[in-house]
Amino acid sequence: MYNAAVFDLDGTILDTLDDLQLALNHTLDAHGFPLYTLAQVRAMVGNGLRKLMLDACPAGTPQPEVDSVFDDFCAYYAIHCNDHTHPYPGIPQMIEHLRAAGVKCAAVSNKGDFAVRELMELHFPGAFDFVLGQRDDIPRKPDAAMVYLALDSMGVSRDTACYVGDSEVDILTAKNSQIPCISVTWGFRDPGFLAEKGAALLVDTVPQLEEAICQG
Structure with missing residues (x-):
């Protein structure tokens, strides 16, 4: 043992997948960025939230905007991280x-x-x-x-x-x-x-x- x-x-x-996808898409939508399916988010998670934001933002997104997306995601997820998680x-x-x-x-x-x-x-x-x-x-x-x-x-x-x-x-x-x-x-x-x-x-x-x- x-x-x-x-x-x-x-x-x-x-x-935690449903809450991660919902929080990610809520944030991306607010910034006018494309959204992701549950299957896509499933394959993206695992390296931390900051890396998730970097991967989710369109290629070439300026770093200050990536940082803004990350901050907005964290603020939303802090409130909604347990809506569907079990x-x-x-x-x-x-x-x-x-x-x-x-x-x-x-x-x-x-x-x-x-x-x-x-x-x-x-x-x-x-x-x-x-x-x-x-x-x-x-x-x-x-x-x-x-x-x-x-x-x-x-x-x-x-x-x-x-x-x-x-x-x-x-x-x-x-x-x-x-x-x-x-x-x-x-x-x-x-x-x-x-x-x-x-x-x-x-x-x-x-x-x-x-x-x-x-x-x-």
Whole structure:
């Protein structure tokens, strides 16, 4: 059994896609920019909100306007980040089981820290030992800094921890952190894509994920 599991947020423990798409399109529409389908947004997320804005704005958009889009998005998303967001079925119960078994749990995300803390408090109050979103003073994933800060804060060594995520960013984050990665297939990337990106272990259901953590 692993002593700790570090979880990604979007697409791993929380289904945030609808709110991300609605907030993105609301902001882009206000700036007169083209809108994106749910499938397009699904493929774009994973590298943080600022990168999402950069990718969403038309090529050649001046940086000051990209910055304005980002600021407007954050203001809107701060109010509407939980309109449709919900945990994936079975995740809250799994976290309870892991904690009861002595497994420490952390959530680290490239989503802004303000949104991460609000969503975690709403959906997982007191359930995680450590929570961290993107901040200017910490490199974002796939840099290992966020994972190392989580493990250090929980007093867990790398050789007794695993990382759980749904994207290629998560696979690379685990590799850079030198800990095993468990890739879930219910998130924002398809199983075939994850396999192409080097996923070592794919799980299709929450019970499979719990088993993988408990038998690690």
